[in-house]
Amino acid sequence: MSLRQTLVSLPRDTRDTLFLLFATAWVIAPQVANLPGWASAMAFGMLLWRGWMAWRARPLPGRWLLTVLVIVAVAGTLLTHRTILGRDAGVTLMVMMLTFKTLELRARRDAMVVFFLGFFTMLSNFFFSQSLLTAAAMLVALLGLLMALVNAHMPVGRPPLLQTFRMAGTMALLGAPIMVALFMLFPRMSPLWGMPSDNLTGRSGLSGTMKIGDMAEIALDERVAIRLRFEGGPTDIPPQSTLYFRGPVMAAFDGRQWVAEPFREDSAWAARVAVPANLKTSGPAVRYEVTLEPQRQPWLMVLEATPEAPELPNMQAYMTQDLQWMTTRPITEALRYQAVSYPEFRHGPVESIRQLRVYTELPPGFNPRTLELAAQMRSDPALAGASTQALVNAVLQRLRTGGYNYSLEPGVFGEHTADEFWFYRKEGFCEHIASAFVVLMRAMDIPSRIVTGYQGGERNPVDGYWTVRNADAHAWAEVWMEGRGWVRVDPTGAVSPGRVGQFQRLRAPEGAIAAAMGTLSPGMVQTLRAVWEAVNNSWSQWVLNYSQSRQFDLLKALGFESPSWQDLSTVLGILIVIAASGGGLWTLWERSQHDPWLRLLARVRQRLAQAGLTLPETLPPRSMAQQVTAHFGDSASGVAAWLLRLEQVRYAPEPAQQFGALRREFNTLPWPPSVRGR
Incomplete structure (x- = not known):
């Protein structure tokens, strides 16, 4: 017997239980992906059992x-999450209780509890992700739970799953207008999904510190960080090589990592680094709209340079003295937002001031060979009395011609990171290059610092x-020059010109799935990716970013x-009153229609x-057939036989098809002469 025949022959209760599971x-x-390993294994083990x-x-x-199972689940949750409260612990316990409840499906009441626990667990998926894929998967889950609920309310017979699917689909479609109205008009309370116990680690990979080697890991992350839409035509869009999105600025170095010290007016750091921004802009402005993915950090990503605060909904922004835009909360x-x-x-200052000295400080005892290189360059007759720009050019020329390489896996650097890059490894990722460059600049007594953020981007031809x-996270340098202020210098462009502006990113080795996709036409893969990105962006723009301001625009x-x-x-x-009134009128009409079997009788x-x-209304079809035969004789035998079949259909396991045939035969029955003539 085939698997399909086996499934068809299963008892009704077994079939419905397996479908619910x-x-x-x-x-x-x-x-x-969000549950502890033991919880996932235990949950699916319970369902299989x-x-x-x-x-x-x-x-x-x-x-x-x-x-015993409940005690084990609670103890495991406490050991894993150190609490039974909060998002992560709560979802773990809810999943456990849902699977345990399936082990006591003894009555219809137990099934109702499983249904509503299932609906709430389905909702909890959005605590972790509101992506289009998650929404699509939960739509399928909703239909599945509705089908199981319909099965539970049809205890008689053996209704096919296609019939329950149609009923569940109809219920979902009838509820869709109400769902859309609630989505569009229900007052927004932000943040909707945030909870106090949520992990506040940055998702974008950028943070307030830059440890040498950490940023290379971000290059493996292909998730979207920023989406932009430029105003105007193609000529109004800046070249890709100039798209620098400014993030944390690193000024303090301890030999292993760079730190973006928080700016506080009452701090000693503020007193030392209180360098006025002194921002002056020129040339045409670039207007654009940014959709920033949740990064759980307080900084905004804007193109360099942005003199005015971006327009934020329900949030304030301010600019620090190093041109970094921040928000008042993560x-x-x-x-x-628009910018x-x-x-x-x-x-920055155009003349040397005391506060700039902090940008020449280096930790003692680190990178001795780099310090020697700086002394040699300063004593080189060709560079004697040279300007800061000439010294920068000399270092960039060394990067171009000294055999240095841009690498995603340069290995783990030791104590003297700049020495290893300049003299031993001669390869590194953007933070290795930028850090070694700034250390050399500071060793030559030139104020310099590191800026982190994003560089470049890719235009989607589908939606623009x-x-x-x-993966576009980047680190570059800023050097202070007399009469010019802070000047951007990207030393990575000297090592690998394709990294800046040409979208030539380093990629991790491909896995089996990526390799299989690579066998397809590159143009087809690129087109499919662009279409998916456009669809996902539309979901983000019109659903996830449907804010209170958009609600007011609708009004x-x-x-x-x-x-x-x-x-x-x-x-x-x-709208609720109108919907409720319509539902009430429909209910009254439905009650007046009664059962189709009773209407036919x-x-x-x-x-x-x-x-x-x-004949009285309480008489069943079998008794009606006996009365017809006794009153009309053999001339009404067809009507009597039809009435007996009508009674059989009432208790048949699959009545729908047989009932339809009986309803069609009604007008062709051999009724007594006094009836046919009417």
Whole structure:
């Protein structure tokens, strides 16, 4: 017997139980990446065990075993999360309770508990991800749970799964308009998914410190960090080589890592580094809209340089003295804002001041050979009395011609990171190159610092948006020059010109799936990726970024001059009243229609009454057939046989098809002459 025949021959209860277990497994599957390993293994083990018991018709476990399982789950949650409260611990316990509840599916009430636990677990997937894939997977989960719920409310017969799918789909479609209205008009409370216990580690990979070698790991992350849409035509978009998104600025170096000291007006650091921004812009402005993915850090990503604060919803922004734009709280959800930048700019003091000395400091005892190299360059007759620009050019020339390479895996650097780069390894990622460059500049008594952020980006030809990924994270240098202020110098461009502006990124070795995709046409792969990015961007722009400001824009389009959340509540209330009234009218109409089987039986009584035989409404079809035969004789034998078949259909395992045939035969029955003539 084939698997399909085996599944068809299963008892109704076994089939419905297996379907509910499959829907439950689908709901839990996306949580595997967020659950502890023991919890995932235990959850799917319980579902498999429950499925085996249903398949073999084995008895369910006793309450003592369930009690032990609950104690183990609570203890495991406490050991893993150190609490049973909060998002992560709460989701772990909820998944455990859902799977344990399937082990006591003894009554319909137990099934209802499983359904509602399943719906809530389905919702908890959005605590961790609101991506388009997650939404699509949860839509399938919703249909699966609705189908299982429909099966539970159809205890008689053996309704096919296609029938329950149609009913579940109809229920979902009927609820869709209400869902859309609630989504568009329900007052936004931000952040919707944030919880106090959430991990606040930065997702973008950028942080307030830069340890030599850490940034190379970010190059493996292809997730989107920033999406941009430039205003104007193609000629208004800056060249790709000038797209520098400014992030944390590193000034303090301890020999192993660079640190972006927090700027506080009452701190000793502020007193030493209180260098005025003195930002002056020139040339045409670049206007653009940014969608910044949640990075759980307080800094904004804008193009260099942005003199005015970006327009943020429900949040304030301020600029530090090193041109870094910050927010008043970490960004925990996708944030969209408009900004205006000027690629041509100048900032910092144009004359030497005392505070610049901090940008020449180096930790003692580190990189002795780099210090010797700086002394040699300073004493070189060709560079005697040379300007800062000439010294920078000399170092960049050394990078171009000295056999240095741009590498994703240069190895682990030791104590003297700059020495290893300049004299031994001669290869590194952007932070190795930038750090070695700044150390050499400072050794020559030239104020310099490191800037981290993103560089470049890729334009999607489908929707015109620019995409900046975590893999585009970059580190470059700023050197102070007399009369010019801080000047951007990207030493990585000297080692690998293709890294800056040509979108030639280093990539990790491909896995089996990536290698298989590589066998396809490169143009096809690129097109598919662009289409997917465009669809995902539309989801992000119109769903995830549907903010309160957009709700107010909708009300303005409806005629409200100065919309507020009270207006949102009013419009939403009116729609709810209309929907409730429509639902009530539909319910009254549905009640008047009764059961289709009863309606057909009422038509039979009406026909027989017209022929002179009046029968009570409580008479079943079998008794009606006996009365018809006794009153009309053999001339009504066809009607009597039809009534007997109608009674059989009422209790048949699959009545839908047979009932339809009986309804079609109704008008062709051999009714008594007094009935046919009417």
